[in-house]
Amino acid sequence: MRTIPSFILIFSMISVSGCSTPKPDKVEQINRMHIPLVLPGAKTQPVPTSHIASLYNTNKQDIATLTDTIKKQYLQDVKQKEIFEMDSDVQPVYTSLSRLEALAMMNQQYLKENNETGLEQIQIVLKPVLAG
Numbered sequence: 001m002r003t004i005p006s007f008i009l010i011f012s013m014i015s016v017s018g019c020s021t022p023k024p025d026k027v028e029q030i031n032r033m034h035i036p037l038v039l040p041g042a043k044t045q046p047v048p049t050s051h052i053a054s055l056y057n058t059n060k061q062d063i064a065t066l067t068d069t070i071k072k073q074y075l076q077d078v079k080q081k082e083i084f085e086m087d088s089d090v091q092p093v094y095t096s097l098s099r100l101e102a103l104a105m106m107n108q109q110y111l112k113e114n115n116e117t118g119l120e121q122i123q124i125v126l127k128p129v130l131a132g
Helices: 006-019 025-032 049-074 080-084 091-113 116-131
Strands: none
Touching: 025 049, 025 091, 025 116, 049 091, 049 116, 091 116
């Protein structure tokens, strides 16, 4: 019977364990999320302001909840050094927080424009992240 040299076995174990660090699920979903860009178009019927405000507030609350969850879940024990390292595990987390901030700005812009479609698209994009 043939034996495997110990250095190959050790190298294999280190390689496998180094690749087994999974990225956070919500962070990965947010980083892959498409930020909807919906230009205001010609409206056929006026949309009630209360409906627009409701969509905006729901989106705003969902974005705030996701932001708080990610901060609490992934950034509690982060060291200052990790923040500035380009290959750090926290970089995708900060990227996802930036994407949520961009989404919040789009949400606010759609409110100013009374862009119901844009607000609805933000809700559609957020649903899978909130559910998963």
